[in-house]
Amino acid sequence: MSDFIAATERGLLERHGLADFNSLWDVQLDAVDEPNIGRGGWSSVFRLELEGAGFYLKRQNNYLTRTLHRPFGEPSFSREFRNITRYQSLGIPSLQAVFFGERLIEDERRAILMTRALDSWTDLDSLLQQWPTLSAHQRLAILQACGQLARTLHAANQVHGCFYPKHIFLRSRANAYLAQLIDLEKTRPAFFGWRDRIKDLEPLLRRAPFWTEAEVRELLATYLQAATDSELVGLWWQRLAKRSSYKEAL
CATH class of the missing domain: 1.10.510.10 (Transferase(Phosphotransferase) domain 1)
Structure with a gap:
């Protein structure tokens, strides 16, 4: 499955061995708050610091959003990533995605969305x-x-x-x-x-x-x-x- 990696951050992630889904899923970090539990799964947000740059790494498992177009559900991060991409194409100022990927592992639907931290905002x-x-x-x-x-x-x-x-x-x-x-x-x-x-x-x-x-x-x-x-x-x-x-x- 193809993952999204921002060209501007690829080198940084590669230097730290974090340029793939499994590495970002397994890296040990402290959550910034309590995970969201519901929709049949969970979703959690972590802070990641790399060479003085801040990021938010969000991971979720079986945390699905159901819509008319996707009645069986999809990870809520999938929808958010599409919207980040849409905002960028439309010139609407918004947060920037660094990594996005999702996996189906047996009966688990996992997703990762990593964004730049807005530390100067x-x-x-x-x-x-x-x-x-x-x-x-x-x-x-x-x-x-x-x-x-x-x-x-x-x-x-x-x-x-x-x-x-x-x-x-x-x-x-x-x-x-x-x-x-x-x-x-x-x-x-x-x-x-x-x-x-x-x-x-x-x-x-x-x-x-x-x-x-x-x-x-x-x-x-x-x-x-x-x-x-x-x-x-x-x-x-x-x-x-x-x-x-x-x-x-x-």
Whole structure:
């Protein structure tokens, strides 16, 4: 079975004897958290350091996702790897795959997904905890980066499905921020126009409840490429507020 190995990391993996499925499956590492147990199997994440570079090595066994296209299931990493590849082809900023492979060994379906660690990036969840201490310029730059990320995602006719602060990573650059996404398992094409896009954006705003209307309008202004006081931004603000009220009432 053919495995994916990023060309930029192949030499590094080969130097450490980790350029194949079995070696990555057998290498002894400490898990970063408790494994996910369910779906008839398990899935676990490990941290790997090689020559000063950080990686996350994810291994799973019989941890399957079932869809209409794959009713008998497939490793959830298979779907995530396809989405990482799709994001790359569409120019959507996201985490980068280093290795992917899967094996069927007797009755066990194993999969490995290895990605570059985002050590120089900060998740939005952490930045939100610092929000009161950030300067007005930093807040605006972060809002604009999130708006641009959402715009790029939706312009490619994709919805993330978990557009949460913990899945958005940012890095400051000059007077702005860069942003990218992780956790792409639930990504899918946008089928229902603006309704899909509202559904995708709303969880982000609900998880940042102290963002003021003015701040949300700044994000939407970048997302929609419109003025903060425009009728279009106002309409989207109303739609998002309506959906948030509905979700909070459930």
